[in-house]
Amino acid sequence: MPQVWKEEGSATRNFLISATVWLVVAMFVGLIAGLQLAFPDILRNILPESLRGITTFGRLRPLHTNGALFGWLLMATFGAHLYIVPKLCRTRLYSEPIGNLTLVLFNIAIVWAAMALLAGENQGKEYAELPWSLDMLIVVIFVLQSINIFGTIARRKDKQMYVSLWYVMASLLWGAVVYVIGNKIWDPWHNGAYQGISDAIATSFYIHNAVGMIFTPAGLAVAYYLIPLVAGKPIYGHRVSMAGFWLLAIGYPPIGVHHLILGPIPYWLESVSIAGGILLIFAVWTVLYNWYKTMQAGGWGRILTSVPGKFLFLGAIFYFITCIEGPLHALRTMQDIIHFTYWVVGHAHTPVLGAFSFFAWAFIYWGLPRLTGRMIYSQRLAHWHFWLTALGVIAMTMALRFAGVMQGTMWVHGGSFYSSIAPLMTYNIIRAISGAVIIIGQVVMVYNLYHTLRSAKTQKQTTTQVPARAAG
Amino acid sequence: MNRLSDNVAYLIGGILLTILLIGVNLTVILPLMDESLYKPSSRARPMSATEEKGFAIYKREGCWYCHSMQVRRTESDVKLWAGGNKELVSKPGDYVYMWPALWGTQRNGPDLMWVGSRGISVERQVEHLKDPRKFVPYSNMPSYDHLPEDELLALAEFIMSRKP
Structure with a gap:
């Protein structure tokens, strides 16, 4: 086996580089799809006839969502976990070659998925569009990653299980259950579909929990690892960490069905999802309180002047916003107005593009220097990346929320549905502009990282920094 | 410890x-x-071969990202999508012949649960699919004039078969 496959830290580094590439691709696809909502004929005059069929909104949307969620966010957090877990266990990664193999298969899956989606392979299920054969490949990726993570944990030198480790394990185990149910992977004959409305119920379990029980714990693991290190203080409370984790474990699983509130499902099922949502407020505030006190102990000056600290701080605020908003959405009165509107699109971007991507970027700026022994090429550009992304995300999600409120109230009080379309133009243009600003931010990051990786080594590789957990 | x-x-x-x-x-x-989820409602009909073909195209082109097929029990839904008739609120049994139920999560375009009863012919729907802005000036639906005629026809047949 070539030496590059075995080099310590190579898997994480390669994961982060690959994920960054998919991030830019997925964002660009999102921009083109979003532009078409404002200017539906924009590509007609540019593209040849043969390409028009694969660039409609309906073909590009799943490419954007799957690319951003799996290609960028899952890949980046998987990579981060391969670094965090060995550090917290005070041992080496179980197998660096398995890590690199996971990434090779992951990249094959993303390229294959992109081609399948462009070709119109679509099962008609959100985030579960991909055909059964690809689901199988994703299962293999999950299994390989699990072998690496659990193998490392089994060989740990430190008997303490720091809170990040719980979340890493949870994202894999919850992820497995959620993915199996959502894609109905035991049934290759029905394209992942259950019969009739039962499919809507199973799918709503999947689409919400894909975010809540895969990306949320995966992202929280990264934040819980970095916040004490950036603050230079142990995590505020061990029991608070436990409470936050188990409240999430109890509150999150049932809330998916809130996508169908007021729809054709049993009334009690709606109520269960609302109750879970309310519980989630406590779960999230517990976690945020823990982070807040840890950051406070470290000193705000220290947090807000470092690049990873900035990303973590704003990411936590996005997490706060999205997790107040979510439970409120689930209430029937809110759902009446904002369901089916752009508001939900704004809300959906806030956790995955706001919170968890910000944690992933924090890890990139924290981890790459330690993995490669190279200083970040330009701190100035890293701050530019932060500000462009922050402004873009805020402008985009707020524009979508305003558009959503307008849509929802016009449907309740207005005349025909069609009269609500034209006024959306302004918001769709703001959305496109802010999307472009976000992409410019990512290009700045890519430029910065490229020069970082090309520069000469200046410091010793991989220091052994581990956050301490507070007693009690 | x-x-x-x-x-x-x-x-x-x-x-x-x-x-x-x-x-x-x-x-x-x-x-x-819950068995009532699988019991066909009085208005549920199995799809014809052409409608099945149209349904597959509807899935493939991602029409369901922008069009819901779900009349909720809210006042505005009943007003906009069921002509004020509460009987036409979606029931679980309406979807038993759909694998999967394309209930939708967003309404960039109108709800299509009962679009078949809005008095548009299949031929006119094909024209609309080819050039939506000929009919609705502000429509932001893509033009589907790149699809072959037989696919457009099947798609239109499926869409227009959505009626009580």
């Missing part, structure tokens, strides 16, 4: 228990055991 939170086996057990019990069991398996 031997704490419960440091015991990996307990952690794995707890993690799996919560999702299986509260998630899968309560919100997937239990409702799916």
Whole structure:
């Protein structure tokens, strides 16, 4: 086996580089799809006839969502976990070659998925569009990653299980259950579909929990690892960490069905999802309180002047916003107005593009220097990346929320549905502009990282920094 | 120091228990055991071969990202999508012949649950699919004039078959 496959830290580094590439691709696809909502004929005059069929909104949307969620966010957090877990266990990664193999298969899956989606392979299920054969490949990726993570944990030198480790394990185990149910992977004959409305119920379990029980714990693991290190203080409370984790474990699983509130499902099922949502407020505030006190102990000056600290701080605020908003959405009165509107699109971007991507970027700026022994090429550009992304995300999600409120109230009080379309133009243009600003931010990051990786080594590789957990 | 939170086996057990019990069991398996979800309603009809073909195209082109097929029991839904008739609020039994039910999550365009009863002919729907802005000036639907005629026809047949 070539030496590059075995080099310590190579898997994480390669994961982060690959994920960054998919991030830019997925964002660009999102921009083109979003532009078409404002200017539906924009590509007609540019593209040849043969390409028009694969660039409609309906073909590009799943490419954007799957690319951003799996290609960028899952890949980046998987990579981060391969670094965090060995550090917290005070041992080496179980197998660096398995890590690199996971990434090779992951990249094959993303390229294959992109081609399948462009070709119109679509099962008609959100985030579960991909055909059964690809689901199988994703299962293999999950299994390989699990072998690496659990193998490392089994060989740990430190008997303490720091809170990040719980979340890493949870994202894999919850992820497995959620993915199996959502894609109905035991049934290759029905394209992942259950019969009739039962499919809507199973799918709503999947689409919400894909975010809540895969990306949320995966992202929280990264934040819980970095916040004490950036603050230079142990995590505020061990029991608070436990409470936050188990409240999430109890509150999150049932809330998916809130996508169908007021729809054709049993009334009690709606109520269960609302109750879970309310519980989630406590779960999230517990976690945020823990982070807040840890950051406070470290000193705000220290947090807000470092690049990873900035990303973590704003990411936590996005997490706060999205997790107040979510439970409120689930209430029937809110759902009446904002369901089916752009508001939900704004809300959906806030956790995955706001919170968890910000944690992933924090890890990139924290981890790459330690993995490669190279200083970040330009701190100035890293701050530019932060500000462009922050402004873009805020402008985009707020524009979508305003558009959503307008849509929802016009449907309740207005005349025909069609009269609500034209006024959306302004918001769709703001959305496109802010999307472009976000992409410019990512290009700045890519430029910065490229020069970082090309520069000469200046410091010793991989220091052994581990956050301490507070007693009690 | 031997704490419960440091015991990996307990952690794995707890993690799996919560999702299986509260998630899968309560919100997937239990409702799916409800037989009324599978009993066809009075207005549910199996799709014809052409409609099946159209349904496949509807899925393939991602029409369902922008069009819901779900009249909720809210006032505005009944007003806009059921002509004020509460009988036409969607019921679980309406979807039994659809694998999967394309209930939709967004309305960039109109709801299509009962679009077939809005007095538009299949031929006119084909024209609309080819050039939406000829009919609705502000429409932001893509033009589907790149699809072959037989696919457009099947798609239009499926869409217009959505009626009580």
